[in-house]
Amino acid sequence: MTERVSIRDVAAAAEVSIGTVSRVLNGSGYASQAVRQRVQQAIARLGYEPDFTARHLRTGHSRTIGYLLPNIANPFLAIHLAEVEKLAQGAGYSLFIGSSERPARDKELVAFFENRRLEGIIASPSHEYEDPKSSPFGTTSLPTVIVDRDLGPGFDSVLVDHCQGMRKVMEYLLALGHRRVALFASGPRLRPGREKLRGYRAALEDAGFAFDERLVHLSESWLESSREPMRRMLRLEAPPTAIIAVGTQLLSGAVHVVREAGMDIPRDMSVVGIGTLETLELMYPPVTALRYNFHQSASAAVQLILQRIEKVAPPHARTVVIQSDLILGASCGAV
Structure with missing residues (x-):
């Protein structure tokens, strides 16, 4: 040995x-x-x-933070994780990563973080609890920061303003004359999907246009393809003239169907992607994008958790809201 x-x-x-x-x-x-x-x-x-156990016994500090996320293969979560890890390391902390897609696993991971004497948790769980206070995040003694989930007012949180971001996109497309806009986004059981839909509907209502649920596809998985829903939309008597889609399989599938139908972007269909320029950079023509500010979100999450760990945070829970930027490309045009 x-x-x-x-x-x-x-x-x-x-x-x-x-x-x-x-x-x-x-x-x-x-x-x-x-x-x-x-x-x-x-x-x-x-x-x-x-030897982290020995170091903890000696100093009383493991200088390790747990990061809980649904699926590390999701490109958006992977980018956010990389930013959090870089910032935590810069502050002298290590990151312990756990993946969970069900409440029972959330409970297991939180217990594991506690047993390993981690000093705090940054969590973007795959589940929003009916009673957040009885969730593993509400019952743990470890300082916790929730990222882009609605777990109630009792947690330090970093939230993306998906509603306002979607309103920016819709106002831009409405100004170009689009009235039939297809939306492909995450499902309504989590905050990002609900807030995108809320912004989409609010922009239509403010402009005096009717909401058509046939133009909305909310997916429960970022791996799900949007090809069949896009084909159904193109068969409508009044098909969409523009697409807004999260930059995963949802965007690529919809664009594939559009091109399969012999349509040109942006002459026949305008397209707006949601995500980061890195996840959208291979699209041609260069896509107009609602860009997530992952660095700002990661920086806020690390700052909040370190302030809790170092006991310099106020007693009340804090919420940081991150805005998204609309970056104009060459994928949108007038109707």
Whole structure:
């Protein structure tokens, strides 16, 4: 059996004291850049892995945050996770990631985070609880920040203003003369889908146009294709002249059907994608996009959780609302 590399071995390899290695690992106290580099090189060369349990017993702090999300394969969640991890590491914290798509798994992961003595939780669960206070997030003693979910007023939250973002898009398309706009978004059981639909309907109502539920497809899975719903919409007596779609299979499927029907973008169909420029960059012509500000959302989530962990947050729950930007491309035109 290979012997575990100790902090003493790292100190000897880097020609520094054990205390210096500890300061570099914990991100506390002074160590010159040259010394830090020597210690980090020794850690990499020896394959040293810190004993987090021992460190917690010694310092009382694991300097680790749990991140709970539904599915790491979802490109939007993966981008947000990468931003959170970068910002947490910059503050001297590690991230422990758990994936959950059902309430029982939420409970298991929260218990696991507690048992591993993590210091806080950032969560974007796949389920919104009827009674948030009895949810695992409402009963845990760990500081918790909820991202883009409606779990009630008792939590620190970072929310995207999907409603206002959708209104921006609809007002833009209505100004181009579009009256029949297809919407492909996430399902109404979670906040993002509900808020997008609310903004869509409000913009139509304000402009004096009727809402047609046949032009709306709300999916329960980001992997679901929109091809058949798009085909049904094109067969309507008054088919859509514009599409708004989340930039996953929902957007690509709808666009595929449009092109399959021999239609041109933007001459015959205007298209607006929702997401990030990275997830939409392969589309041609360059797509007009409602862009999520994942860096702002991640920065707010990390700031809120660190303030709770470091006990400098106010006693009341706080909510940070993130706006989305409408970036004009070449995929929209007048009717």
